[in-house]
Amino acid sequence: MLILRSILLLLSLLHASQAFAEQHVIRLMTQQQAPYNLEDRQGRQSGLALEAVRCALQRMGRQAQFQFVPWLRAQNTVKAGQADGFFPASRNAERDAYATLSATVAPQQWRWYQLSSSTADPLDADFRNRSRVGAYLGSNMMQWLKQSGYMIYAAPYNHDQLLRMLLAGRVEAVLASDLAMQEAIQKAGVDGRIRSTLQQDKPMGLYFSHQFLATQTSDFLPTFNRELASCRKPLAAGGTQPAGSGPAKGI
Numbered sequence: 001m002l003i004l005r006s007i008l009l010l011l012s013l014l015h016a017s018q019a020f021a022e023q024h025v026i027r028l029m030t031q032q033q034a035p036y037n038l039e040d041r042q043g044r045q046s047g048l049a050l051e052a053v054r055c056a057l058q059r060m061g062r063q064a065q066f067q068f069v070p071w072l073r074a075q076n077t078v079k080a081g082q083a084d085g086f087f088p089a090s091r092n093a094e095r096d097a098y099a100t101l102s103a104t105v106a107p108q109q110w111r112w113y114q115l116s117s118s119t120a121d122p123l124d125a126d127f128r129n130r131s132r133v134g135a136y137l138g139s140n141m142m143q144w145l146k147q148s149g150y151m152i153y154a155a156p157y158n159h160d161q162l163l164r165m166l167l168a169g170r171v172e173a174v175l176a177s178d179l180a181m182q183e184a185i186q187k188a189g190v191d192g193r194i195r196s197t198l199q200q201d202k203p204m205g206l207y208f209s210h211q212f213l214a215t216q217t218s219d220f221l222p223t224f225n226r227e228l229a230s231c232r233k234p235l236a237a238g239g240t241q242p243a244g245s246g247p248a249k250g251i
Contacts, residue, residue: 028067028086035048037049045068049106052228056224086206102206102228105232108202109177109199115195123197131151136161159177167190206224
């Protein structure tokens with residue numbers, strides 16, 4: 001009888017623990033970066049990546065809170081255990097140490113952006129040793145540039161600032177996320193002054209902290225990934241990708 005009571009108590013505790021986990025509002029950190037994630041002055045939140053994530057979690061019956069902060073702070077907040085995840089992000093070893101990357105929430109290409117008048121080839125072997133380059137602060141691109149030995153002269157907080165530095169001649173080229181930089185170029189009206197070259201495809205997902213995943217059932221991430229795949233289909237079919245983000249031959 002005592003054993004039966006213990007089993008029933010254990011089952012009750014497990015059920016209560018699962019119910020608590022399901023009621024938890026998932027706190028996700030992101031940054032203002034069109035067209036991936038946007039928050040207007042009225043607090044309305046939208047964007048290619050945000051809508052896919054929100055759709056997947058709603059299909060799972062889960063609530064999420066999206067907070068917009070500078071990108072480096074978004075990552076550090078999750079690393080410190082003060083939030084459950086950050087996105088959209090591409091994989092690197094530093095992030096893998098404290099979080100697990102989901103399936104793709106949005107496409108991304110890493111592209112080199114230069115003035116149209118530039119004759120430098122960013123894919124040339126000598127480029128890294130003689131060219132001043134930049135990427136935005138806290139990005140995987142910035143870490144890759146450092147690890148690869150590039151001459152980094154610019155590390156602003158966003159793509160708009162990165163574009164201004166390129167136009168001002170402070171750097172000879174910048175490595176940037178294609179959709180975000182294309183948005184900045186179109187906003188600035190400088191399409192004819194900029195050309196781009198593909199470095200690599202680098203799709204982005206959502207990094208859930210290991211601490212958060214430990215509180216969830218084992219099927220949380222597989223279910224999220226499955227729902228995410230369904231949620232991304234209408235976005236892709238709806239033509240949300242801006243013009244000029246196609247093949248490597250340019251903008």
